[in-house]
Amino acid sequence: MHTALIEEFERYLDARYSSHHTKRAYMKDVEEFLSHSFGFDIEGVERFESVLFKKGLSSKSINRKLASLSVFFEFLKQKGIVEKNPVKLVDKPKQKKSLPKFLEVDELVGLLESVKDKRDRALLELLYSTGLRVSELVSLNVEDVDFDNLRLKVRRKGGRVMYVPFGRRAGEYLLEYLKGRKTGPLFLNRYNNRISDRMVRKIIKRYALGSIFKDISPHTLRHTRATHLLNSGMDLRLLQRFLGHSSIRATQIYTHLNLKELSDVYDKTHPIVNDE
Template sequence: MESLVRGFIHYLGVERGLADNTLASYRLDLSQYRDFTRAQGLDPVGENGRRAVMAYLLKLKRDGRAPATISRHLAALKSFYRFLLNEQLIGVDPTANLESPRLTQRLPRVLTAAEVEVLLAQPRMGKPGGLRDKAMLELLYATGMRVTELVSLDVEHVNLDHAYVRCFGKGARERIVPVGSLAAHYVAEYLARGRTKLTRGKSTPALFVNQQGHRLTRQGFWKIIKKYARQGKIEKVITPHTLRHSFATHLLENGADLRSVQELLGHADISTTQIYTHLTRARLKEVYDQAHPRA
């Protein structure tokens, strides 16, 4: 089992180009499954593989795991066994025809346009760190990038003359995203007056760096945006993707078509983008209730 999991993870990383965080998630889920089957004396790749899978899913349910968690574990098992079947390492897929638990769709939290303005106004641009933070927040809201994509940017990925940025999403898929004039202005300000002071002469391709001159991490960005949310007295819960969700919702509210928003976000499947149409419909209902005299 151990060598099979290693082969599967290698396949996901090399042939499918999945991100390190995704590989780590697969590795953890499959190691938990391996430990369970070992403790129960079950053979996960033998003739009774179906029994092993069902026993594991039942354990997760008895442990009180959320449907989303069970669904994620099942998805990992499905991918793993499909790989083994394609490699002819097993004759039958024990996860065939197994359905994931029904999930309640949770709408992403978004900021209003006014709240975004408050958030973006918080960084003090008199210091290099403030210039960096202003550039990051403006760029994130202007492009809808994932935070991982933002902190992975190199200087060469940003073309301010033609107002676009090259970013690399899930599966290392590259896409070109336009950058608004305000965001381009603040990125230029950061490059001219902030980045060199933060790098302190160190050579790094990273666009956004921390106080030590190293590439800023996702966790570092999360701390920064939460600080500015508190500073701006924004009461909504802020996550690393809050500006991405707000970007998509505001575009749709202002007339952008769904396919364009899908391209900008880098979603492989338009059904992922459709979640934001629920938000805009909810907003329309709210406006109706507030404005119509007989609502």
């Protein structure tokens, strides 16, 4: 019934999208909508949304299909078949925001203590101590490290330059790794070139799977650091500055985490906490 319209829509997509995967996904979603013979109006879109809910699709999947449908209705507007895009007028399912994963203190200790390689230990210690993004870590040079004042010169998103503190413990491992080296990239690969963020991800994943049996990323250490600082009483505004968030909203997610209280005894005896 809609064969000619579908073919024309496919040509519309060909003229605007280069990704075959994207075009195929749009076509599949639109064909699914058309197969139900719903009207090209708000009621039709809502009925389609109801069908998707009954199928048990996640909010994320439903929103993706509605996004495809929105492109289709923009095409119909251009042809004069509809006056408005009804997808923009319907209520869409709210997606649950996934809270960031973090490591408990004992897991963090287990991970760090499993690392015997000097470079890798210095890398993980510094990543946790500073809460840096992996892109920020790999772009560091030796000259960016101020050992006297225990701080790093970090290039943040948008070209901002900030000084970020690090703990004595991380500094000691870093000095041991550098062995007097004064210039060049801070962390090197085996070819003495700047280490890549991809390699850092592999390093962390390997040690985590081998020690605490978890598949984590560099960002997990960033979330871990933020969580531990917040648990220790750091003000949210200070945490925002520490993490380099441009908006407090990005930092507020940590206040919604279901955290276990760190015991006073553990705080007093834990070597990493004492060094910070």
